[in-house]
Amino acid sequence: GAVVSQHPSRVICKSGTSVKIECRSLDFQATTMFWYRQFPKKSLMLMATSNEGSKATYEQGVEKDKFLINHASLTLSTLTVTSAHPEDSSFYICSARELSSYNEQFFGPGTRLTVL
C-alpha cells in the first residue's frame, strides 16, 4: 500500500516556541491531506483539510493562526504549531488521499509533541 511519512516522530520543545511537522506521501501524489489530533486514550479529531495549492479548511474550534498548515506540493503538507504551550501537547497524525481513490486514506505514523 501507499506510504505516508511524518517527521519528526517525537519532539519536545519549550513553551513559546514554534514546531513544524512534515507529512509526506512517498509513492503517490496526495491532492488532499488531513491533519488530526489525538489526546491519550481518546479518538482522532480532525483539525483541518489541506488541498494542494490552496488554503486549508479548518474544523470548527481549531485556531487557524495557532495551527498553520501549508500544502505546497502534491507530496508534502506541513503543520506548524505556533507559540506552543503545554496544552498543545498531543499526538498529531496526518493522512493523505490520492486523487484517484476517494475511499482510501493513508495515515502517517504520527508525531508526539510535548511542550514543556
Place this chain on the structure above:
Amino acid sequence: AQKITQTQPGMFVQEKEAVTLDCTYDTSDPSYGLFWYKQPSSGEMIFLIYQGSYDQQNATEGRYSLNFQKARKSANLVISASQLGDSAMYFCAMRADDSWGKLQFGAGTQVVVTP
C-alpha cells in the same frame, strides 16, 4: 450532522475466540463509507476494512468481517480467531459525503486479547 458511536470502551477476549465490536452511525447522506482502523500502542493507524453504503454484501478481509445492517445504521466489526497481536484500540469511522472524503471517528474500543 453526522455522528458515529462506539459504546464499548474496552473488551477482553480470549485467544482464538471471535469478538464483535459495535459501531452505530447517523447520517442523512444517502452515500457514505464506513471504515474500521486498528491503532496499536505504537500509534500508527492500520486500515482494516471498508464498507460502502451501496454495497450489497458485507465486506470481509481475512479474519475481519463487517456486519453491515443499513436499516439499523450499524457497522459492527467481527474479528475471528483472535490473536495476541490483535490487542489494540479499534476505531470505526465514517467518510463524509463531501468532495474531500474526510473521516469522522468514533470514540474507539480497546481490545485486550488474553492467552
